[in-house]
Amino acid sequence: MNMNILRYGHDSFGERVVNGASWELLPVAFWTGVAVIVAHLVYRAFSRRRARKGGG
Amino acid sequence: MAQHNDRILRHAGIDRLFHWLMAAIMTVLLVTSLLPVIGVHFAWYTIHWVAGLLLTAVILLHIVRALFWQRPATMLTLNGDDLAGRRAGKYTLPQKLMHLAWTVAVLVAIVTGLLLLRKAGVPFLARDPYARPLAIWGFLTLLHDLAALLSVFLILVHVYFGILPEKRAYLRAMVRGWIARGDLKAEHDLERVDRGD
Amino acid sequence: MLKDMMPHFDLYQPDTLEAALDLAARLGEDGWLVGGGQDSFDWLKNRTRRTSAVIDLSGIAALRGVRVRDAGIEIGALTTLTEIEDDAVIRSRYSLLASAAGRVASPQIRNAGTLGGNLCQDTRCWYYRGGVDCYRAGGNMCYADTPEGQNREHAIFNASRCVAVTPSDTANALVALDAQMVIAGRSGERVVPAAAFFVGPDIDIRRMTVIEPGEILTAVRIPATWSGAQFHFEKVADRTTWDFALVSVAAAFRMEGEVIRDARIVCGAVACVPWRVTAVERALVGATRNAATADKVAQLATGGARALNFNQFKLPLMENLIRRAIRGA
Numbered sequence: 001m002n003m004n005i006l007r008y009g010h011d012s013f014g015e016r017v018v019n020g021a022s023w024e025l026l027p028v029a030f031w032t033g034v035a036v037i038v039a040h041l042v043y044r045a046f047s048r049r050r051a052r053k054g055g056g
Numbered sequence: 057m058a059q060h061n062d063r064i065l066r067h068a069g070i071d072r073l074f075h076w077l078m079a080a081i082m083t084v085l086l087v088t089s090l091l092p093v094i095g096v097h098f099a100w101y102t103i104h105w106v107a108g109l110l111l112t113a114v115i116l117l118h119i120v121r122a123l124f125w126q127r128p129a130t131m132l133t134l135n136g137d138d139l140a141g142r143r144a145g146k147y148t149l150p151q152k153l154m155h156l157a158w159t160v161a162v163l164v165a166i167v168t169g170l171l172l173l174r175k176a177g178v179p180f181l182a183r184d185p186y187a188r189p190l191a192i193w194g195f196l197t198l199l200h201d202l203a204a205l206l207s208v209f210l211i212l213v214h215v216y217f218g219i220l221p222e223k224r225a226y227l228r229a230m231v232r233g234w235i236a237r238g239d240l241k242a243e244h245d246l247e248r249v250d251r252g253d
Numbered sequence: 254m255l256k257d258m259m260p261h262f263d264l265y266q267p268d269t270l271e272a273a274l275d276l277a278a279r280l281g282e283d284g285w286l287v288g289g290g291q292d293s294f295d296w297l298k299n300r301t302r303r304t305s306a307v308i309d310l311s312g313i314a315a316l317r318g319v320r321v322r323d324a325g326i327e328i329g330a331l332t333t334l335t336e337i338e339d340d341a342v343i344r345s346r347y348s349l350l351a352s353a354a355g356r357v358a359s360p361q362i363r364n365a366g367t368l369g370g371n372l373c374q375d376t377r378c379w380y381y382r383g384g385v386d387c388y389r390a391g392g393n394m395c396y397a398d399t400p401e402g403q404n405r406e407h408a409i410f411n412a413s414r415c416v417a418v419t420p421s422d423t424a425n426a427l428v429a430l431d432a433q434m435v436i437a438g439r440s441g442e443r444v445v446p447a448a449a450f451f452v453g454p455d456i457d458i459r460r461m462t463v464i465e466p467g468e469i470l471t472a473v474r475i476p477a478t479w480s481g482a483q484f485h486f487e488k489v490a491d492r493t494t495w496d497f498a499l500v501s502v503a504a505a506f507r508m509e510g511e512v513i514r515d516a517r518i519v520c521g522a523v524a525c526v527p528w529r530v531t532a533v534e535r536a537l538v539g540a541t542r543n544a545a546t547a548d549k550v551a552q553l554a555t556g557g558a559r560a561l562n563f564n565q566f567k568l569p570l571m572e573n574l575i576r577r578a579i580r581g582a
Binding site for chain 2: 393394395396398399400401412413414452453455456457559
Binding site: 006009011012017018019020021023025026028029030032033034036037040044 | 090093094189190191194195197198200201202205206208209210211212213216220
């Protein structure tokens with residue numbers, strides 16, 4: 001995956017500097033949150049099924 | 057203070073106000089900063105720094121209240137009981153970790169945001185972008201951006217857990233202030249809750 | 254590094270608008286649109302900007318000319334500034350635009366420069382033009398608005414991290430005339446009022462206009478609203494020719510005898526967009542157009558202004574130009 005982590009610019013001497021985080025990370029943050037939610041929903045579903053099978 | 061009937065006061069009115077105010081301001085901050093990034097253009101900058109200053113004030117008040125009117129250890133200590141998987145006091149381990157994550161995101165955003173005001177320009181502060189080297193400004197911006205990205209992640213997860221049916225009692229408590237002892241029984245040690253632990 | 258030499262790019266010369274739009278859509282931000290080239294070639298020859306492709310619009314005859322339309326006129330975006338300055342209809346009905354066009358740069362530049370190019374040209378802040386990574390260039394800083402910044406030519410209004418100004422003389426006249434900009438894209442045409450065409454740094458710090466990649470400004474329509482009104486255009490610059498404004502004013506007055514029924518006062522080079530001085534406009538309605546009125550209302554012009562270290566002179570200059578516009582110089 002060819003993703004930028006940082007945003008770069010140049011100072012007035014032409015030297016490369018970091019300007020901030022790459023905005024390509026925004027969908028990463030969003031979809032990571034979604035992934036955690038989905039993972040928890042799956043875990044929750046399995047836990048409930050297991051609890052029901054256990055007769056408890 | 058715990059009460060020896062079915063309902064326990066979980067969050068006082070002032071604390072609930074802090075929470076919802078912080079939530080609203082964080083939402084404004086993220087909307088103003090991230091919508092332009094995805095191509096929705098509007099005059100965002102003034103709203104953003106004004107909201108940032110408001111958040112700073114609210115957070116400072118929260119810290120003062122937590123330090124002097126409450127027991128910070130209730131939220132901040134990840135003590136042996138929690139890590140060993142035993143039942144929690146007032147806050148469960150996941151709740152404490154969520155608070156810790158928000159603390160990091162918000163404090164980093166606030167500190168870097170305040171420092172960046174000198175570069176970006178606000179009416180009440182003489183603008184001097186040369187106060188720091190460009191590399192330092194870039195680093196501060198990087199931290200500010202990462203705090204924003206962490207906040208995006210945390211909002212999703214926090215709202216999700218807030219609206220889960222089995223967690224909804226906590227959401228109700230953040231609205232109404234009280235929680236039923238029965239709702240706490242499953243994950244909390246009521247004796248610790250009554251002690252304020 | 255060699256400057257003043259054209260770098261390599263692919264040159265496309267469509268002869269229809271449809272072909273140009275197809276190219277603009279296909280090339281997106283890689284396709285640099287050129288009318289007369291009087292702004293573009295500076296960027297390219299200085300190597301401050303590079304592009305892999307240039308779309309030369311000068312061969313599209315349909316985008317040239319002045320046409321009478323409904324009760325107003327429509328000016329093709331590729332009409333040269335000299336053609337606008339000399340056009341009989343514009344001179345008789347909208348002389349404000351003719352005056353503004355006639356003050357742009359120099360005769361040579363006006364002979365080649367187009368109305369569309371003049372309106373869409375990029376700002377002239379020399380830090381930005383010099384290629385430093387400022388906010389407008391996608392960076393993290395404004396070099397002009399600093400304690401030592403050379404900001405004599407920069408904005409006194411509406412600065413939002415960037416203090417660059419609009420360099421276009423015709424923009425101010427067209428905002429005063431309530432003109433409309435016709436923008437074509439692959440999905441169709443949209444018409445934007447002149448006042449909404451220009452974008453300040455508070456809305457989008459990277460752009461001067463609302464034109465999106467793949468779109469082309471095709472025409473400017475001027476309604477009959479201000480046809481035949483009383484006009485005043487004045488531009489103060491360091492040089493009388495071939496220079497950008499320090500402050501300019503484009504004013505239009507609808508009169509009933511000696512009384513002003515409606516007014517438009519638009520100043521250039523004081524903000525990143527043509528700056529409509531609505532406080533003065535409101536104060537003028539019902540007033541007599543004379544020196545006493547001018548003295549009374551001119552001071553309203555600079556309310557909310559924030560001067561930088563080297564451009565405080567713009568405040569009294571702006572007030573004086575408005576005074577002169579109201580009393581007819």
